[in-house]
Amino acid sequence: MIYLLSIVSFAGLVVALAAGLMVAERFLVTYGICKLDINAGEKPLEVDGGQTLLACLYANDIFIPSACGGKGTCGHCKITVTSGGGPILPTETPLLTRKEIRSGVRLACQVKVREDIYVRIPSDLLNVKMFTSTVESSVTLTYDIKEITLRLEEPAQINQRPGQYVQVQAPSPEGPVFRAYSISSPAHEPNIVQLVVRLVPGGIGSTYLHNVEPGDTVNFTGPYGEFWLNEDPLVEIVCVGGGCGMAPMANIIYTLYEKWPDRVCWLFFGCRTTKDVFYLKEFEELAKKHKNLHVVYALSDTLEEGETWDGETGFIHLSVDKYLEAGVRRQAFLCGPPLMIEAVTRVLEEKGTEDIFYDEF
Ligand SMILES: Cc1cc2nc3c(=O)[nH]c(=O)nc-3n(C[C@H](O)[C@H](O)[C@H](O)COP(=O)(O)OP(=O)(O)OC[C@H]3O[C@@H](n4cnc5c(N)ncnc54)[C@H](O)[C@@H]3O)c2cc1C
Ligand code: FES
Structure with missing residues (x-):
């Protein structure tokens, strides 16, 4: 019993100390103005210390991808810190490979x-801009998918x-959040900028986009992606999409045929039921x-x-x-849920295709 009491008291003390340190850091400690140097002098900045690196960069119009809104769960905000980042945190390690950790990549x-x-930031990311746009149309494609056209x-x-x-x-009770x-x-x-958005019940970004109307203003940053x-x-070219992973496929295919009318391209799209099918007629017209x-x-x-259904069945x-x-x-190019990406990658590799890009969502 005495052991149990000592363990509980010790754990309580540690939690209280950690909470005290967090409060002290939040309200008492100031770090003053710090130098934030990007790409060895290419963009020297001065920022208020104490904020996250992501927040400092945003405040200076450098828009690093951040699909989870800075919660440390998406792994999109990776950049290389060459000095001054402090020790790597337990919240970062699950999202970084050993190679990335060795080369100084941080969240x-x-x-x-x-x-x-x-820090080092690829030039592509330094060119990302904040755009203001007006909703031109919002079209229902299925019971949970809308096509939203934004005029820049x-x-x-x-x-x-x-x-x-x-x-x-997108607006949220805790302030604006970003969703990819x-x-x-096409280019x-x-x-x-046209988007194809699936409604995630209770989701901040998708609910916002499903409710915008022609004439509304929508802000976004971009473009991003590898x-x-x-x-x-x-x-x-092989495009494989599943669920709401259609948008990049449409972009690739229309861009491709604008430039190379005779190029060979395969579009594979996986749906659960006939209610999830969209753009099929449009692609069949294009294929003619x-x-x-x-x-x-x-x-x-x-x-x-x-x-009735005369297409394919199965995954x-x-x-x-x-x-x-x-x-x-x-x-x-693959876009869709992780299990689909995994299964399709295996099949493609068996067929000798190694040049594979994918976005999981
Ligand atoms: C590179 C990239 C490209 C993307 N492109 C598209 C696109 O073209 N069209 C599109 O519709 N989405 C796309 N997404 C997904 C999109 O960014 C959001 O994650 C999605 O819309 C959910 O955001 P939310 O704010 O509505 O939900 P959140 O407020 O983030 O989440 C609400 C709840 O739903 C859960 N949840 C989050 N995402 C999903 C999901 N996909 N399915 C089920 N539950 C979920 C969360 O765990 C949470 O509990 C893309 C994501 C990435 C990383
Ligand atoms: S913004 Fe998602 S992990 Fe950093």
């Missing part, structure tokens, strides 16, 4: 600026690569104009009584396996 939302700090106001154009995404600013949405409109329409389309027209576009939709659930990786021959030069 900008977890690192507090307490002294002069030196300031800046009036976006320079995006197919497959990239933006981070929409892939751009579905040759630089005055608009997708790079292979410019060699002889390389086949471009004979090398192959469109395969598959339903994973069984049909309801009286329903989408089975269709990929069925239609694609091995040994062809291909580049693949």
